[in-house]
Amino acid sequence: MLHMKMSQLFSRTLRQAPAGAESKGYEFLLRSGFIKQLGAGIFTALPLGYRSLKKIEGIIREEMDRIGGQEISMPVVNPADIWKETGRFYTIDKELSRFKDRVGRDMVLAMTHEEAVTSVASQEIDSYRQLPQLVYQIQTKWRDDPRPRAGLIRVREFTMKDSYSFDADQEGLQKQYAAHYESYFRIFGRCGLSVIVVGSDSGMMGGSVAHEYMYLSPIGEDTIILCDHCGYTANRQIAAFAKELFPEEMIPAEEVATPNTPTIESLAQFLDIPKRKTAKAVFLMGTFTGEDHEEFQKLIIAVIRGDLEIEEAKLQKASGAKDIRGASDEEIRACGMEPGYGSPIGAGNCIVVVDDSAAGSSNLTAGANKPGFHMMNTNYGRDYEGITADIASAQEGYSCSICGRTLRSSRGVEVGNIFQLGTKYSESLDCYFQDVEGKRKPVIMGSYGIGVGRLLACLTEEYHDDKGLMLPITVAPYQVHLVSLVKDSNEPEKIYQDLCDAGIEVLYDDRKDSPGVKFTDAELIGLPIQITVGKRTLQEGAVELSLRRESDKHKVPLSDVVKTVQEKIAALISEIHDTMVIESL
RNA sequence: CGGGGUGUAGCCUAGUGGCUAAGGCGCCUGCUUUGGGAGCAGGAAACCGGAGGUUCGAGUCCUCUCACCCCGACCA
Structure with missing residues (x-):
């Protein structure tokens, strides 16, 4: 549905923040009725929040399709066998939830899908002619994190875009890896989130080369080491720095x-x-x-x-x-x-x-x-x-191992990651192909993730003021908040219909509440464009149009409303596209 | 898993061991009101997280337990 009347909206706004909302972004997500907590690290996305999530997913789909991805959907419940074959059933601790089905078979809740995708790929791929391949899904993951926290930043159940590349050789992997590297900048850019990419530890994924996309923020749980001079960036977990050594003539102990x-x-x-x-x-x-x-x-x-x-x-x-x-x-x-x-x-x-x-x-x-x-x-x-x-922890003030200048540290939230997996999964799950010479080789894989909910959480941290959210138009649940302050007039309803007919996404506040309530809610939800229909301006045959991020209102004649809104939307979208920074590997 | 904290109506809170658990917001009904969280009147909604115990009497004290939050450990 492109449009919605607020009198019908399933969720409602909260005047007071529920206890436990530590960060502003999280507080506004709760107060605006985007999300609701069900348990520790478990959330329901309400209509407004779900729309934003779907907007983000839409951007991700477009960008994944652009680099040749094919969308699939893999099961959340996996037979444990494939996890035993890769060994992760044994190497991952309680974070991987296990259970038995009625027959007593070991099952797991997938926390990521390397096993599942490799298993299916092993059946689909036999020849180099079928390579390269790229599949992706936007799917629920469960990770029984020992300590969920910070609203949507760190949760146990979450939606993740995960893509998997399959190549015949290392060059192919490099190409797909580079495509993701760039694609992620487009995705975060279109959402309006500026990120930096850092070298990272491959952790439980295995593999060699890995990068993380970090939203720099004090609420972040990762520490990033950066060199402002040469551009070196890395997660502290792997960050290098120049160590001064003091060799001397050995003397007796x-x-x-x-x-x-x-x-x-x-x-x-x-x-x-x-x-x-x-x-x-x-x-x-x-x-x-x-x-x-x-x-x-x-x-x-x-x-x-x-x-x-x-x-x-x-x-x-x-x-x-x-x-x-x-x-x-x-x-x-x-x-x-x-x-x-x-x-x-x-x-x-x-x-x-x-x-x-x-x-x-x-x-x-x-x-x-x-x-x-x-x-x-x-x-x-x-x-x-x-x-x-090298097992030393890099600290702010140490020297850069590349250029020797002073390193800086910053906190960051990991919103995406890309891994060069190599053949770890293809070998253990028997995903082989025959090359031009008829030789049997393991497929070379890469895996690439983006946390959708976490991305929304970061956006709300970045885009809010003291009154509420102000998400970019590309991810806001609706484009326009239509506030009617008049009764005894069907003009608001007409404007609403006109906007809807023009394909504009409208949230229409048709409630009987007082103006103060409506304005406050509009600021809390923070849709980018607001149209106010009031008695005075209506008598002049006009309405008022304002942007959430600006305080001034402009009169727009009734006949120009649709056109003006369309122009504003286009301007806001192209503004985001124009300020996007895309880096290449 | 260690340390700390909190559980009373949809949300925020009050409540010396003692009458029928209180208030604000929100909700329902009616009237009034409509450019910044309105007013009046009436109303619904809580086995006070759960289980034991102490007591003549427990929201309040004790024990256990569950849930959630914060710090740490941990973690893509």
Whole structure:
């Protein structure tokens, strides 16, 4: 339906914000009657909110179709078999919800659809002639997140656009990846959301190259590291930075009494040395999955120079652990080390990961694994061994690894991501094709997601004032809010019909409420164009037209209403298109 | 999963262990009113999250439990 009378609208506006609406965007989504919460991280989209979501989905469809996507719909409930075959049934923790059907078969609620799509592709694709392929869907996902929060930003049930590319070779994947890279800028641009793209960790998806699209906002849960000079951007989970190393001539290690110095801070102070002359050992318990899918736990010792901090996502990747958590004192002692005075020197059965800051700097003071004692002048390679990797957390103020300038950090919300999956899923689910020479090869895949509800949530954070929402015309539930302040006249009804007949999307406030109520609601819902039909102007044969984002009203003769509105709509749309920034890979 | 908090009508809130649980917004009826959340009159709507317990008596105290929110852990 293009139009709606407010007297008929299913939802209603709230004068007061329900308790628990932390952010403004979320508060207005609730107050304007866009959404309603049903449970933790579970929401109903009411008519207005659903219309906005469908607008966003419409933009996504157009842009996916533009790069050759074919829309499909895959089931939310999957047989667990395919998830067992890829191993994710075992490697993903409680976030993946499982249940048994009546016969006792293991089932899962799909949190993403790599398994399902690869399974179907394996049956459809046999030849290089059928490649490349791109399919997408806009489908419900369930992820039993340990902590939903922030309204629609982080929910358990949500709608996601997920697309999957299938290619015969790496070049093909690159091409589809690049197409998505650009397409996403068009999608977010058309919605009116400015985003930045950052390099990211591939997390549970596996694969190598990945990017995230970030809406920069203090409410974001991710930390982004940026270099304003050379344009380097990355999620902190993988962000690199330039580390200064301090190699020296190695000198013999020496035990030294250091009472009451369980922290780097206290140790450096006690010995009167800079923190960078120390090696910090952080102990974590890693959960690993063996060949037979059996889980086991192993202590991980992460060694890093004392002036830096560990980035757990990097450590997890470097150690190969499926999960990582802080180790208890007992667990540390069980491997022969002393909490607060620990180091990998003489460590028992555990995995040692050494940050290159510690490996590349000499004569560092590390724990002696004896309460109250440290070892001075320890050296990687001589006194202990381990995997070396970058496991340090990038911080604001550090130096850019590319250009050397100072890095900045910002908070961001991930609204989209693109992954180069490679052959992880095609190999495990037997999705092979024959190439020109008749050779059997696994299909090379990519996977690409956009959170639709999260995108709307970000838009409401970006587009509001103290009175309510002011969504861009491309995503607002309706284009025009027609407010009638007159009775005993059928002129508003006529205007309403004329606008509808012209294909304009109108929300018509035909209620018997007072002007104040109507104006306030119009501001709260915040449709981009408002037409007010009042007694005075009507006597002059005119109505008033205003834009939500501006305060001034313009008189428009009755005969010009449709035309003027059409012009305004066109202007607002082209304004969004004109300010769109599209980046290429 | 750890820490903290909140559950009283659709929404926001009040309610020393003591009569029939109170108010505002919203809702219904009637009249009045129509350029910024109107007025008057009348009305409907709550087993006070749930279960136990203490007590002559529990919305109020105790125990357990459930739900939701916030911080952290976690997370595409």
